[in-house]
Every structure is written in C-alpha cells, then in structure tokens.
Amino acid sequence: MSNDDLWANLHSDLLNQxxxxxxxxxxxxxxxxxxxxxxxxxAKTPEHKYPLLxxxxxxxxxxxxxxxxxxxxxxxxxxxxxxxxxxxxCGFLVILGVSDGSLHLLNPxxxxxxxxxxxxxxxxxxxxxxxxIGNEYIMRDMVDGSTGxxxxxxxxxxxxxxxxxSSPPDCDTHDFMAVIIYSHxxxxxxxxxxxxxxxxxxxxxxxxxxxxxxxxxEGKIYALDWxxxxxxxxxxxxxxxxxxxxxxxxxxxxxxxxxxxxxxxxYLTAHGNGRLLMVVRHYVFTDEYPGSYQTNxxxxxxxxxxxxxxxxxxxxxxxxxxxxxxxxxxxxxxxSSYTKPNHI
Numbered sequence: 001m002s003n004d005d006l007w008a009n010l011h012s013d014l015l016n017q018x019x020x021x022x023x024x025x026x027x028x029x030x031x032x033x034x035x036x037x038x039x040x041x042x043a044k045t046p047e048h049k050y051p052l053l054x055x056x057x058x059x060x061x062x063x064x065x066x067x068x069x070x071x072x073x074x075x076x077x078x079x080x081x082x083x084x085x086x087x088x089x090c091g092f093l094v095i096l097g098v099s100d101g102s103l104h105l106l107n108p109x110x111x112x113x114x115x116x117x118x119x120x121x122x123x124x125x126x127x128x129x130x131x132x133i134g135n136e137y138i139m140r141d142m143v144d145g146s147t148g149x150x151x152x153x154x155x156x157x158x159x160x161x162x163x164x165x166s167s168p169p170d171c172d173t174h175d176f177m178a179v180i181i182y183s184h185x186x187x188x189x190x191x192x193x194x195x196x197x198x199x200x201x202x203x204x205x206x207x208x209x210x211x212x213x214x215x216x217x218e219g220k221i222y223a224l225d226w227x228x229x230x231x232x233x234x235x236x237x238x239x240x241x242x243x244x245x246x247x248x249x250x251x252x253x254x255x256x257x258x259x260x261x262x263x264x265x266x267y268l269t270a271h272g273n274g275r276l277l278m279v280v281r282h283y284v285f286t287d288e289y290p291g292s293y294q295t296n297x298x299x300x301x302x303x304x305x306x307x308x309x310x311x312x313x314x315x316x317x318x319x320x321x322x323x324x325x326x327x328x329x330x331x332x333x334x335x336s337s338y339t340k341p342n343h344i
Contacts, residue, residue: 008035015041029109044110044170054088087163089327094163101156105169114169116178119159121197124183142187142200161186164327166216166235177235179214179221186210188223188231190241201233204244212266215328217276224268224278228254230303248308251301254280263293269321269328274305277313277330279321279344298344316342 015038022028032042087094092105092114101119106112119137120128126138126147135149161181169176178191180198188201188211201221203209211231214223221233221241228250233243254266264282271277280299286292301310318341322329331339 008037010038012041044107044112044168054085054093084157085325086160087325087327089164090168092165092168094325096156096160098153098156101152101159103160103163105165107170112170116163117191117195117197119156122159122182123189123198123200124187142183142185159183161211162214162325164214164216175236177216179216181211181214186212186226188214188221190221190235199240201241202244203231213268213328215268215270217270222268222276224266226255226266228266228278228280230268230276230278246308248303248310251278251310251312254278254299254301262296267321267323267328269323269330271302271319271330276303277301277321278303278310279323281323316344318342320344 019028019031019042022031028042032039032044082098084096084098085093086096086103091109092107094116095104095106096102096119097104103116103118105114105116119125124139124142126140128137130136130152132149134151136152137150137155138147139150140147159182163178163180165179166175166177176193179201180189180191181187182189182198187209188203189198190201191198209229209231210226211223212226214221216222216235219234219236220243221231221235223231223233225231230246230248230250231244232246233241235241254264262282263284264280267279267281269277269279278301280301281295282297282299283293283295286294300313300316302313303310318332319330320332320339320341321344322331323344
C-alpha cells in the first residue's frame with residue numbers, strides 16, 4: 001500500500017482530531033478536497049467557532065474575508081448584486097434578495113446554498129400581490145390586528161433585522177431551526193425544516209416587544225428586548241417554542257436610550273459554563289457621513305443559571321467577544337495575533 005493510500009484510508013477519528021488544529025475555514029475547505037474519502041468523512045462545515053471578518057463592498061459582486069487567526073485576505077465572488085446580508089451563523093451567510101424578498105443560507109467556501117421561506121411568508125403578511133406596484137404587501141399589526149399596505153422595495157430592505165440558525169443546514173439533524181428578528185417592531189419568528197413559512201413566537205407581553213438579539217443555547221432560545229428584559233423559549237416544544245419572560249430583571253440603566261448623546265444596542269451571548277452575558281453598546285451618531293456612528297463604551301452584565309440577577313462584569317479574563325449581525329460569539333483567542341483577551 002502506498003503512502004497516498006495510507007493517508008486516504010486514515011481512520012475518521014484521527015482525521016477529526018487533526019481537524020481540531022485547523023482553525024482556518026479556508027484550510028478546512030482545502031483539506032476536504034485532498035481525496036474522496038476525506039470529502040465523504042468530513043462535514044461540509046467545520047465545527048470550530050473562529051469567526052471571519054467579512055468586508056462588504058457597496059457595489060461589487062465579491063466579498064473579502066479576513067481570518068482572525070491568520071494574515072491572509074481572500075476575495076470570493078458571490079451573487080451579491082441587489083442582495084443584503086442579514087446574519088451569519090455556523091459558517092453560513094444569510095442573504096436577502098431585495099427584489100423578491102427571498103432568503104438564503106450560503107456557505108461562501110463551498111457555495112452550497114439552502115433556501116429559507118421568503119418575506120412573503122412572514123406571520124404579519126396577510127397577502128402578497130406583486131401586481132400592485134408600490135403596495136405589494138398587505139400587512140397585519142400583530143398587536144392590535146389593524147391592516148395596511150407597504151411597498152415591496154421598502155419592505156424587503158427593512159423587514160429583517162437578524163437571522164440565526166441552530167445548526168448547519170447540511171448536518172443530519174432533525175432539530176434544525178432558524179430564528180428571525182423581523183418586522184418594524186422587531187418581533188421573534190421561527191422556521192423548522194418542512195414548514196411552509198415563518199411562525200411568530202408569542203411573548204405573552206401585551207405591548208410591542210422590540211428584540212435586539214437572540215441566540216441558541218443548550219436547547220433553548222434566549223432573546224433580549226429593547227429594555228434589557230431576558231426571554232427564554234424551549235426550541236424542542238411543538239408546534240411553537242414555549243416560554244416567555246424570565247424572572248431576571250434588567251440591570252439598572254440599560255433601558256433603551258434614544259440620545260441625542262447616548263444611544264445603545266444590546267447583545268446576548270453564552271459565556272463559559274452555564275452563563276449568559278448581556279453587553280450594552282453605547283454610541284453616538286457623527287457627521288462623517290449619513291448613518292455613521294461612534295461607539296463610546298460597553299457595559300457588560302453576567303447572569304448564571306441559578307442566580308436570576310444580572311451582575312456587572314468589569315473583566316472578560318481570557319475571552320474575546322465578537323458581535324454584529326453574526327450569532328454573538330464568546331471565544332478564547334488562543335494564539336491569534338488579531339484577537340486579544342478581554343476585548344470586544
């Protein structure tokens with residue numbers, strides 16, 4: 001047997017151990033292409049959680065990815081014209097079609113794509129009439145039941161705030177779920193494999209809950225609203241995730257602020273063993289260009305499983321936090337030269 005045959009027939013356990021030491025998504029994609037047995041053995045998407053920074057040019061049809069653990073920059077041509085990014089999770093980008101309201105999960109390295117239900121299937125959409133130019137969508141207010149119309153272009157650009165997924169869609173799992181923060185009031189919705197559209201997640205609150213962030217953690221969905229209130233839903237209950245407001249009261253001073261000198265956003269992430277972090281990002285708008293802003297500071301609060309009280313955290317220790325449209329990440333930077341401990 002030649003050396004090539006020995007490598008090709010490497011036991012899957014050994015191969016998966018080697019993979020743990022390959023943090024680069026690019027190198028992982030190359031590794032799967034070494035030979036057919038490795039392609040069949042290794043999952044299409046790596047399990048490690050080292051994120052990439054993605055540069056989105058305003059016009060061109062390509063993106064640049066910057067590995068946090070290496071210096072190389074990769075350009076990848078993707079079908080991005082007339083599309084928007086609305087999230088990233090498990091190695092997949094969430095891409096929204098502005099013209100038709102389509103939603104797709106795209107792996108930028110393998111080019112594998114999976115369809116999610118379009119905007120026309122949102123819980124607050126009564127009907128979609130593409131022939132009614134300028135009033136294509138008929139919408140229903142999820143609180144008071146009133147209806148109205150809205151144009152397709154405006155709706156498709158503003159209706160989706162963020163989408164995250166519970167696992168890579170190409171994994172052999174029956175628990176795949178996508179959760180969306182949608183509509184003008186930033187409500188929660190979900191989709192399971194086989195569903196015909198998106199379903200609203202009831203919050204048991206009478207007023208409009210505007211959600212800022214949502215994550216999957218230990219079989220549950222956790223979300224933060226605009227006032228810093230924590231919500232918990234069991235993702236395994238059917239037909240809808242059951243749950244609602246937790247007993248954890250928001251920390252003092254984290255309620256939504258609309259400036260003019262202090263606006264804020266809130267992020268949620270799992271941190272360490274059985275802990276949740278709420279990060280409040282304070283920022284102000286600047287005059288550099290329309291919509292530009294400057295972050296002033298972050299306030300961090302920690303919640304443990306057994307203590308439903310948020311406590312102020314002043315040091316992240318060896319952890320680095322990564323926030324944005326991505327599913328929020330708390331990670332150990334290890335040997336990376338581009339991430340630092342105790343940084344956001």
